[in-house]
Amino acid sequence: MDISAGWDLVVIGSGPAGEAAAMQAAKKDLRVAIVEDQKAMGGNCTHWGTIPSKALRHQVRQVIRTQRNPLLRGIINPRDVRWQDLIRRTREVIDSQVQVRTDFYIRNRVTIFAGRGRIANPHEVQVDDVEGRTHLLETKNILIATGSRPYHPADVDFDHPRVYDSDTILTMNHTPRHIIIYGAGVIGSEYACIFTGLGIRVDLVNSRDHLLDFLDTEISDALSYHLRDQGCTIRQGEEYKSVVADEDGVTLELHSGKKLRADALLWCNGRSGNTGNMGLEMVGLEPNNRGQLAVNERYQTEVENIYAVGDVVGWPSLASASYDQGRFCAAAIAGDEIKQVKDVPTGIYTIPGISSVGQTEQELTEAKIPYEVGQAFFRNLARAQITGERVGMLKILFHRETLAILGIHCFGYQAMEIVHVGQAIMRQPGEHNTLEYFIDTTFNYPTMAEAYRVAAINGINRIQR
Numbered sequence: 162m163d164i165s166a167g168w169d170l171v172v173i174g175s176g177p178a179g180e181a182a183a184m185q186a187a188k189k190d191l192r193v194a195i196v197e198d199q200k201a202m203g204g205n206c207t208h209w210g211t212i213p214s215k216a217l218r219h220q221v222r223q224v225i226r227t228q229r230n231p232l233l234r235g236i237i238n239p240r241d242v243r244w245q246d247l248i249r250r251t252r253e254v255i256d257s258q259v260q261v262r263t264d265f266y267i268r269n270r271v272t273i274f275a276g277r278g279r280i281a282n283p284h285e286v287q288v289d290d291v292e293g294r295t296h297l298l299e300t301k302n303i304l305i306a307t308g309s310r311p312y313h314p315a316d317v318d319f320d321h322p323r324v325y326d327s328d329t330i331l332t333m334n335h336t337p338r339h340i341i342i343y344g345a346g347v348i349g350s351e352y353a354c355i356f357t358g359l360g361i362r363v364d365l366v367n368s369r370d371h372l373l374d375f376l377d378t379e380i381s382d383a384l385s386y387h388l389r390d391q392g393c394t395i396r397q398g399e400e401y402k403s404v405v406a407d408e409d410g411v412t413l414e415l416h417s418g419k420k421l422r423a424d425a426l427l428w429c430n431g432r433s434g435n436t437g438n439m440g441l442e443m444v445g446l447e448p449n450n451r452g453q454l455a456v457n458e459r460y461q462t463e464v465e466n467i468y469a470v471g472d473v474v475g476w477p478s479l480a481s482a483s484y485d486q487g488r489f490c491a492a493a494i495a496g497d498e499i500k501q502v503k504d505v506p507t508g509i510y511t512i513p514g515i516s517s518v519g520q521t522e523q524e525l526t527e528a529k530i531p532y533e534v535g536q537a538f539f540r541n542l543a544r545a546q547i548t549g550e551r552v553g554m555l556k557i558l559f560h561r562e563t564l565a566i567l568g569i570h571c572f573g574y575q576a577m578e579i580v581h582v583g584q585a586i587m588r589q590p591g592e593h594n595t596l597e598y599f600i601d602t603t604f605n606y607p608t609m610a611e612a613y614r615v616a617a618i619n620g621i622n623r624i625q626r
């Protein structure tokens with residue numbers, strides 16, 4: 162066994178949470194090692210989750226836009242696009258991400274141990290590397306950033322070649338004509354848009370009564386409308402009874418008695434934290450029934466010098482938040498004051514995309530906060546007319562008396578980008594968080610950001626009536 166001592170921090174997992182922690186710790190002059198069990202750095206985010214799904218979506222949007230453009234229409238038939246070709250391009254994006262990210266470690270002198278990390282005791286991490294060697298890393302602190310994986314119920318056969326989860330869908334080597342997506346959370350909804358965009362018939366099965374019910378109702382209704390409009394069948398309030406796959410396809414039987422049949426099934430119902438087979442029992446840590454670890458506001462587990470960040474701690478389970486959790490945690494280990502990840506925006510890459518920050522109308526009504534709404538419909542904006550991206554809306558919720566911005570909800574072209582304009586004002590202290598900013602500020606024209614002025618004036622007019 163190869164023993165190396167003197168580490169300040171050993172990070173297990175190189176997704177956004179682990180990477181950000183390793184970089185921050187290195188900048189603070191800590192001696193840092195990172196352990197990763199996949200062949201390349203970047204975590205599930207880069208190899209299976211965020212990056213591939215967004216790269217796929219981008220290509221599908223390009224196909225859709227070509228179809229909409231009278232000059233280009235007919236050049237590509239979405240139904241002729243092969244899944245394997247989209248995956249090939251996606252792999253190029255993954256490879257560039259891996260290269261950039263691996264360089265970060267080299268430049269910051271963070272030592273990479275390629276292999277599976279296992280906690281031997283609170284000050285030792287054992288790594289069984291790919292070449293069969295074992296390393297023992299003696300360290301002051303350990304950070305668990307092992308992320309999550311698709312949840313697999315025991316009665317579904319994920320080894321069957323027609324049954325996929327959000328990881329294995331990237332290895333699908335045919336283009337189905339009809340796919341069932343079980344689970345209409347963020348992953349299910351995003352993939353439903355990708356497949357409908359390719360002209361593939363989609364049955365999206367939701368166990369709840371509304372799509373993405375944490376969103377502002379108007380926005381989630383708009384998503385349902387557009388998904389249906391693109392040909393997706395949404396089945397709400399349904400639970401699966403059985404999944405039977407054979408050589409030609411998959412049959413999903415629902416408790417309501419319906420039987421759906423398609424060429425393939427994509428299972429998108431939840432994720433579990435990666436906490437198995439890594440020696441947590443050696444230090445007395447017990448994950449919950451979803452494999453997640455509890456941490457305090459310093460991201461410390463019940464063992465003082467063992468920290469956890471990212472998907473493995475549960476909410477919000479986003480790459481965006483994982484980066485910040487990792488950074489804040491490492492800064493605190495190095496002696497800085499701890500910062501919390503809060504007011505996390507949503508950025509949902511459906512087609513059209515959705516983004517929001519702050520409270521919803523439902524939450525404000527329930528809390529009896531007197532608010533008003535200012536709206537801008539994209540179809541009226543010059544930029545949207547030029548690009549042909551007319552679907553969408555920006556909605557600003559603000560306090561009727563103080564004019565403080567309470568929530569921004571947006572769907573449509575560039576929603577995930579323009580939400581940050583509103584977020585920046587919303588985060589200003591006291592009276593600086595005001596709707597008036599958008600009324601008194603000159604915006605570039607024609608832009609999508611101009612929607613803020615249009616929405617703000619619409620809102621102010623409503624309270625001045």
Ligand SMILES: Cc1cc2nc3c(=O)[nH]c(=O)nc-3n(C[C@H](O)[C@H](O)[C@H](O)COP(=O)(O)OP(=O)(O)OC[C@H]3O[C@@H](n4cnc5c(N)ncnc54)[C@H](O)[C@@H]3O)c2cc1C
Pocket residue numbers: 173174175176177178179180196197198199203204205206207209210211212214215276277278279306307308309327348435438439470471472473478479480481482483508510
């Ligand atoms: C399909 C999909 C789309 C998504 N889209 C978005 C999006 O658009 N925006 C967004 O913000 N979030 C998105 N997410 C969520 C985002 O990917 C996760 O929140 C993020 O990856 C979590 O980062 P992490 O650092 O906690 O871990 P991960 O990215 O899960 O990485 C953890 C790493 O640790 C490794 N590991 C695990 N155990 C060990 C061990 N014992 N030893 C060594 N290594 C180990 C794993 O192999 C993995 O490489 C998406 C997720 C999915 C599945």
Ligand SMILES: NC(=O)c1ccc[n+]([C@@H]2O[C@H](COP(=O)([O-])OP(=O)(O)OC[C@H]3O[C@@H](n4cnc5c(N)ncnc54)[C@H](O)[C@@H]3O)[C@@H](O)[C@H]2O)c1
Pocket residue numbers: 312344345346347348349351368429430431432433450451477478479507508509510
């Ligand atoms: N654009 C984005 O921000 C983006 C995109 C994709 C995924 N993600 C993140 O990935 C995570 C997973 O997404 P998802 O679509 O699977 O949805 P989800 O977390 O909404 O779960 C879908 C359903 O599965 C159930 N479930 C979750 N985990 C379970 C478990 N371990 N056992 C049993 N049931 C479980 C949930 O209660 C829910 O009914 C989410 O936290 C999401 O925020 C984000």
